[in-house]
Amino acid sequence: MALKDEPWRLLPSSYARRFSTRILFSDMDAFRHLNNGATGRYFEEGRADLNIQIFGVRHMINAPDGWQLLFANVTIDYIREAHYPGAVEIASGVRSIGRSSYVVSQAAFQQDQCFAVAEAVLVKARQGQSQQLLEAEREALEGLRCTAAEEYP
Template sequence: MRETPHPVLDDFPFRTHEKLRYGDTDRQGHVNNAVFATFFETARVDMLMAGDVDLKGETGAFVLARLAIDYVREIHWPGEVEIGTRILAVGRSSLRLEHAVFDNGVYAARGEDVTVLTDTATRKSKPFSDEARAWLEAWLQKI
């Protein structure tokens, strides 16, 4: 099996950071695995709110349909992590995103998620507007 090189922060056009909290740690003394889902949530929401385009419209809401996480190394408190995010695919009403967590510049974890735009009244998927699709596709990463 061919090894895939670890990503670097520069691979990700969207970046955010999170301060580690003492309460993020578990009995093993490292940041608990569940906290990584929160890191990715912060990054995802920051990215979706970053542009001057309203991606969801008045009757839209984003929901998480899938989340997969690969843990590469432990992270310890105190400190701050950087989270990089990139768009891998844009569907009719969904996005596939990749995230990576970096602790002092060192790759620590990656996540991939599928986020779906839904209609708040029907709770069913809702297609992206042409303006939203154009904004999202401009950030689409070819890897």
Template structure:
């Protein structure tokens, strides 16, 4: 496997993932060639990202009409390693690579039942104001949770 530029050491990188969600490939996600259509990689990343933010307790706030901020994806990258097919069981993992002033650099890893890499990816999410669309720095409470999560991942 050719290692993407955002991964320095594949074995160390793989160990940082502490959060994962199971995904079963649905028939509607496959194309005429019988494998997962390339666009669905981003759907898998989104599913893991949302569940990760729920796990941290953030998604509930961002989804509320009463909360002033939300997150948006600023960029998203995927490296396709191995084909995936209908009914295949996958594990989609996400971890925080870096915390910015109002952003997070997240990394993604998708493996099959044999723990072979299918996809890797990275992307940036930014917290913005729902009213102005401008970035808003993480508050102290959120930053503390993010830093704690990053510390847990780095200790693995």
């Protein structure tokens, strides 16, 4: 099943965090559509916003002692076109939590219409080796869980 086929992913209320920005002129193609690369960047900004809530800005900007967040997987499903000019809202939340990894689910909206959904598996690591999530990090992740995911099996 594709991400876009799960109804909860298309609802802004399913996600714990929101990040809004305007679409830049340079983000459109010749048909005034938001290009796919720009959509990926917007999802990246949404993940950064969420990760700052978990680990703090210091770890995201100037990570100490070889600390890293590694991508194990990133998936984007495109649903419809988004257009310039306009704004984009990226909604993000935590789908699941593992020992050293977690899954971030996201959706992109323009004028309250979902135009793309994404999911990323992130792994906490130090110098390339996975590291167990600390209890405080797990608590922060729990507080950012997607709320409607459990309602749709």
